[in-house]
Amino acid sequence: MLYSSQAVAKPYFIAAIALFAVQVLFGLLLGMQYIPVNLPFISFITFDAARLIHTNLLIMWLLFGFMGSIYYIIPEESEQELYNPKLAIQLFWVFLSLTIITFLGYLLLSYATFAKITGNQFFPTMGREYLEQPTIIKLGLFIVLCGFSYNIAMTVLHGRKGMINLLLLAGIVGTTIIFLMAFYNPSNLVVAKYYRWWLIHFWIEGTWELxxxxxxxYVIYKITGDRKIVEKWLYIIVAVTLTTTILGIGHHYYWIGVSEYWQWVGTVFSIFEILPFFFMVLFVFNVVNCTKCQYSNKAVKLWALSTPIMAFLGAGVLGFLHTLAPVNYYSHGTQITSAHSHLAFYSTYVMIVLTMISYAMPILRNRKIVNGGLSQRFEILAFWLMTVSMFFMALFIAIAGIMQVYIQRATDLALPFIEIQNSLMILYWLRSIGGVVFLIGVIIYITKFLIAKSNNL
Amino acid sequence: MSQDISEIPDRKMAIIAESLYLLNLLILPGIAFLVLVWLFIKYDNISIGISGCHLRQTFSASIWVGLLLVLVTWVMLSTMNHDSPYTWMIIIPYFVICHSALVLLGIMGLAKALAGKKFHYPIIGPSS
Incomplete structure (x- = not known):
């Protein structure tokens, strides 16, 4: 570890991994509610509560992962200690408390009771998909994001300014500013949806992507040692991302009640949203081919090389599959969307956070980074279990989506949603099996951190 | 003055071949393939090193692209019942997975060409 303040990343990574495991567990419970399995703990947790926990914990733990990654990278890239390490730790505890309160509220109370207790009636912002958190929690999260941005901005401003740390700064400042949209909740449903998508789209397809x-x-630079070629590619990828993402928001506006021209704008720009992922694959393999990549941590290389490939498939291809307005007319809100979101979130954000944890954790824990260690073997096994099972889960959900579109929307019969669920049962079973394998992968991944130092050679 | 294509250095020809393979798959199906065929016929015998390797690999892979994406899909479409959802549950995932895999192979080929290295398309590329 070059700078002692990089150590603040460690609690963030630990929290991220713990919340990731809980999120996956609730995802599996959700999947099992689609199939006729009568386990007592499944019926104890209602579908809506499990879904809230599954989606909201995803956002929370990814933010923990991003914050940990940025706290680790920024001192190195700025060539100086973090501006205020104490603030970073204080914000960690605030953020963790907010997350636990939200999780317990969803789990133990009805949503209406939770809204009442937290005073939603005075400033209503709850009840919108992905923005279900109580207003007071949102306010706390905004304060955490502001403190985080301040800490990072002051570090970058006082240190070396490179492409990587400036991009991270732009990403987190953008994330913070765009989060203000969570507090704007007009009574007109169309206007409310219009601005809700600003937050969700510009986070997930904008600032988070940056x-x-x-x-x-950063990771590719660390494993190849060639900063020049990495930064050259980064300029191209960022330019393409920003060019396509901003008006690509149109693909959320097709059917919410806004003007029809959004169907053209959304379609045209969304087609090109696959390009950043195309260039990412090209970038990673070009850099690896151009340099003598002799980095000893095999697991990091595996995560780093696989992330753009999976992102190309999950975010790029599956996104493209239903982003054209004439296709989306039939496919929106079906299992196809679910397939896309599962593989896209896993490949783009989960994998990059796990890549960073894989790179930074051995250094943060003063472990040797050597091939063939038991810990490495566990991590590589976990990688394959998680990645392959998520690929097949997305495939099964996508096939279910195709059938759903056909029976529910494309034929004259147009059966109601609930009547077609039995036709999809086999695919829901397969999805749940995928979920079990994924959970096993997560358990193995966590186990690798518990392996004693002496076995980590 | 435009440069004669025979004077294009080895690496550039490799990049052109890989780019044409990807263009054929992504935005100019057929047209990019015809240009690739023309390049292959004209320069295969005189191209050595990485340009020859990439020309032969992309030409062979592009023929496989046609077989896998056009012929097989056409056979499935013409033999299966269009009014059954199961037809589309097979054809759409087949086409998407096959197409994506072929594009990813093309990106890896292009990355190798950019680095000035040879590339062998697994299964669909000639072994020599």
Whole structure:
């Protein structure tokens, strides 16, 4: 570890991994509610509560992962200690408390009771998909993001300014500013949806993507040692991302009640949203081919090389599959969307956070980074279990989506949603099996951190 | 003054071949393939080193692209019942997975060409 303040990343990574495991567990419970399995703990947790926990914990733990990654990268890239390490630790505890309160609220209370207790009636912002958190929690999260941005900005401003740390700064400042949209909740449903998508789209397909690109560039730089070629590619990828993403928001506006021209704008720009992922694959393999990549941590290389490939498939291809307005007319809100979101989130954000954890954790824990260690073998096994099972889960959900579109929307019969669920049962079973394998992968991944130092050679 | 294509250095020809393979798959199906065929016929015998390797690999892979994406899909479409959802549950995933895999192979080929290295398309590329 070059700078002692990089150690603040460690609690963030630990929290991220713990919340990731809980999120996956609740995802599996959700999947099992689609199939006729009568386990007592499944019926104890209602579908809506499990879904809230599954989606909201995803956002929370990814933010923990991003914050940990950025706290680790920024001192190195700025060539100086973090501006205020104490603030970073204080914000960690605040953020963790907010997350636990939200999780317990969803789990133990009805959503209406939770809204009442937290005073939603005075400033209503709850009840919108992905923005279900109580207003007071949102306010706390905004304060955490502001403190985080301040700490990072002051470090970058006082240190060396490179492409990677400036991009990370742009990503987190953008994430913070765009989060203000969470507090704007007009009574007109169309206007409310219009601005809700600003937050969701510009986080997931904008600022988070910039952060992901910067982290990937950092890890590739660390394992190849060639900063010049990495930064050259990063300029191209960022330019393409921003060019396509901003008006690509149109693909969320097709059917919410806004003007029809959004169907053209959304379609045209969304087609090109696959390009950043195309260039990411090209970038990673070009850099690896051009340099003598002799980095000893095999697991990091595996995560780093696989992330753009999986992102190309999950975010790029599966996104493209249903982003054209004439196709989306039939496919929106079906299992096809679910397939896309599962593989896209896993490949783009989960994998990059795990890549960074894989790179930084051995250094943070003063472990040797050597091939063939038991810990490495566990991590590589976990990688394959998680990645392959998620690929097949997305495939099964996508096939279910195709059938759903056909029976529910494309034929004259147009059966109601609930009547077609039995036709999809076999695919829901396969999805749940995929979920079990994924959970086993997560358990093995966590186990690798528990392996004693002496076995980590 | 435009440069004669025979004077294009080895690496550039490799990049052109890989780019044409990807263009054929992504935005100029057929047209990019015809240009690739023309390049292959004209320069295969005189191209050595990485340009010859990439020309032969992309030409062979592009023929496989046609077989896998056009012929097989056409056979499935013409033999299966269009009114059954199961037809589309097979054809759409087949086409998407096959197409994506072929594009990824092309990107890896292009990355090798950019680095000035040879590339062998697994299964669909000639072994020599």
């Amino acid at each position: 952060i992901m690109e910067a982290i990937l560039a």
